[in-house]
Amino acid sequence: MIKVVLLGAGNVAxxxxxxxxxxxxxxxxxxxxxxxxxxxxxxxxxxxxxxIDKLASADIYVxxxxxxxxxxxxxxxxxxxxxxxxxxxxxxxxxxxxxANKGVFYPLQTFSKEQSIDFKSIPITIEAENKxxxxxxxxxxxxxSKHVYEINSSQREKLHIAAVFANNFTNHMYSIAKEIxxxxxxxxxxxxxxxxxxxxxxxxxxxxxxxxxxxxxNDQKIIKKHLSQISGQEKExxxxxxxxxxxxxxx
Amino acid sequence: MIKVVLLGAGNVAxxxxxxxxxxxxxxxxxxxxxxxxxxxxxxxxxxxxxxIDKLASADIYVxxxxxxxxxxxxxxxxxxxxxxxxxxxxxxxxxxxxxANKGVFYPLQTFSKEQSIDFKSIPITIEAENKxxxxxxxxxxxxxSKHVYEINSSQREKLHIAAVFANNFTNHMYSIAKEIxxxxxxxxxxxxxxxxxxxxxxxxxxxxxxxxxxxxxNDQKIIKKHLSQISGQEKExxxxxxxxxxxxxxx
Numbered sequence: 001m002i003k004v005v006l007l008g009a010g011n012v013a014x015x016x017x018x019x020x021x022x023x024x025x026x027x028x029x030x031x032x033x034x035x036x037x038x039x040x041x042x043x044x045x046x047x048x049x050x051x052i053d054k055l056a057s058a059d060i061y062v063x064x065x066x067x068x069x070x071x072x073x074x075x076x077x078x079x080x081x082x083x084x085x086x087x088x089x090x091x092x093x094x095x096x097x098x099x100a101n102k103g104v105f106y107p108l109q110t111f112s113k114e115q116s117i118d119f120k121s122i123p124i125t126i127e128a129e130n131k132x133x134x135x136x137x138x139x140x141x142x143x144x145s146k147h148v149y150e151i152n153s154s155q156r157e158k159l160h161i162a163a164v165f166a167n168n169f170t171n172h173m174y175s176i177a178k179e180i181x182x183x184x185x186x187x188x189x190x191x192x193x194x195x196x197x198x199x200x201x202x203x204x205x206x207x208x209x210x211x212x213x214x215x216x217x218n219d220q221k222i223i224k225k226h227l228s229q230i231s232g233q234e235k236e237x238x239x240x241x242x243x244x245x246x247x248x249x250x251x
Numbered sequence: 252m253i254k255v256v257l258l259g260a261g262n263v264a265x266x267x268x269x270x271x272x273x274x275x276x277x278x279x280x281x282x283x284x285x286x287x288x289x290x291x292x293x294x295x296x297x298x299x300x301x302x303i304d305k306l307a308s309a310d311i312y313v314x315x316x317x318x319x320x321x322x323x324x325x326x327x328x329x330x331x332x333x334x335x336x337x338x339x340x341x342x343x344x345x346x347x348x349x350x351a352n353k354g355v356f357y358p359l360q361t362f363s364k365e366q367s368i369d370f371k372s373i374p375i376t377i378e379a380e381n382k383x384x385x386x387x388x389x390x391x392x393x394x395x396s397k398h399v400y401e402i403n404s405s406q407r408e409k410l411h412i413a414a415v416f417a418n419n420f421t422n423h424m425y426s427i428a429k430e431i432x433x434x435x436x437x438x439x440x441x442x443x444x445x446x447x448x449x450x451x452x453x454x455x456x457x458x459x460x461x462x463x464x465x466x467x468x469n470d471q472k473i474i475k476k477h478l479s480q481i482s483g484q485e486k487e488x489x490x491x492x493x494x495x496x497x498x499x500x501x502x
Contacts, residue, residue: 166442168466171449181409184410207429245423
């Protein structure tokens with residue numbers, strides 16, 4: 001059994017509390033919440049505390065709070081034993097400023113309280129300063145998810161940028177597509193099967209090989225026709241991404 | 252029973268022949284193929300011909316050939332009865348130059364011979380010059396797919412642009428994400444569950460409401476940090492799309 005203390009009460013902490021509570025070989029001994037009131041959230045069966053100097057003894061302390069607060073908060077941790085990890089994708093391991101051993105436990109997914117999470121399929125990336133902690137963290141992560149990857153802080157920073165392209169920017173492409181549909185009174189539902197197909201294809205095929213469309217074919221006639229029908233930032237985006245597709249496929 | 256003649260032998264014709272052959276209330280009377288040889292493709296049980304002046308009598312003639320060839324090919328059709336439709340997303344109804352009635356029957360999906368197609372879930376957009384043909388075309392499309400939409404030529408042109416954003420550009424975002432991963436020796440698999448989640452969310456939620464990430468939060472600190480770590484066209488794309496997300500959410 002791995003003894004775990006969770007520190008935080010936000011979206012990520014909410015889902016972690018749930019999975020820690022339900023995982024057989026995790027002993028979820030305590031949750032620290034700055035304002036330890038019953039706010040209607042999921043209540044793990046574990047003990048709660050709002051006293052930072054009354055933390056229980058544990059193998060791993062998981063900090064799930066806002067990125068910007070990690071350094072200051074970790075300074076307050078008066079721990080000499082155990083491994084302290086944060087859960088942020090964009091902060092390096094060195095953001096932790098405690099005396100105890102440091103690590104990172106970063107589950108790559110978007111979390112919202114309304115949406116239940118199946119941790120088994122969520123990739124967790126881990127990092128620790130020494131081999132023993134890495135082993136412990138791997139074992140811990142593996143008990144929650146089937147997909148655990150060891151990556152360092154500089155890789156995690158790149159991964160975060162890649163995730164912005166694969167998730168946030170992709171979603172913005174959907175937004176633009178919907179606006180184009182809306183402005184022509186076309187039901188956006190028409191595009192949904194195509195969106196599904198594209199995202200399913202990338203699960204199996206290298207996206208570079210799966211590329212289709214006028215830019216892939218370098219069909220300047222269609223590209224020009226399309227550009228003449230849109231304006232503003234959409235037009236800039238259409239032109240720039242088309243240019244990028246053409247360049248990539250010829251490089 | 253709706254009597255149908257199919258004209259063409261490419262990817263789209265391949266899949267249409269299959270579904271016409273299997274649909275109970277379609278009477279698939281003939282397929283025209285310019286080079287009527289057995290090329291190992293799926294062989295519908297219908298009669299084949301390579302004589303453009305020997306077309307069978309039918310209710311609907313479906314042209315599934317390259318966009319650029321539609322006008323010239325349709326000129327050769329010596330038909331006075333029946334409805335002639337093309338299957339192109341980017342050509343207007345007026346691209347047809349035959350004497351018979353004209354229409355469009357455009358299934359919105361990417362087709363490749365390797366990938367079998369479940370037409371029931373593929374949206375088909377239709378257009379015809381008069382009400383009676385529209386009704387016939389609707390009935391015909393409905394016997395193949397659950398999702399049939401009537402849209403005009405100018406809407407279809409916009410839909411095609413929207414599809415470029417939702418499909419081709421989205422796939423390019425995946426490509427860039429993979430390149431960023433590759434260059435840092437990160438397994439691209441880490442991003443796949445996130446890609447899946449994002450594309451599933453848009454099936455239910457307006458993408459504008461589902462937007463997350465640094466640009467959504469207007470987190471200039473992270474945006475600048477990310478921009479400092481990438482270069483070339485990726486950097487331009489990151490900056491432009493981030494600006495567009497920030498603008499949209501404040502408009």
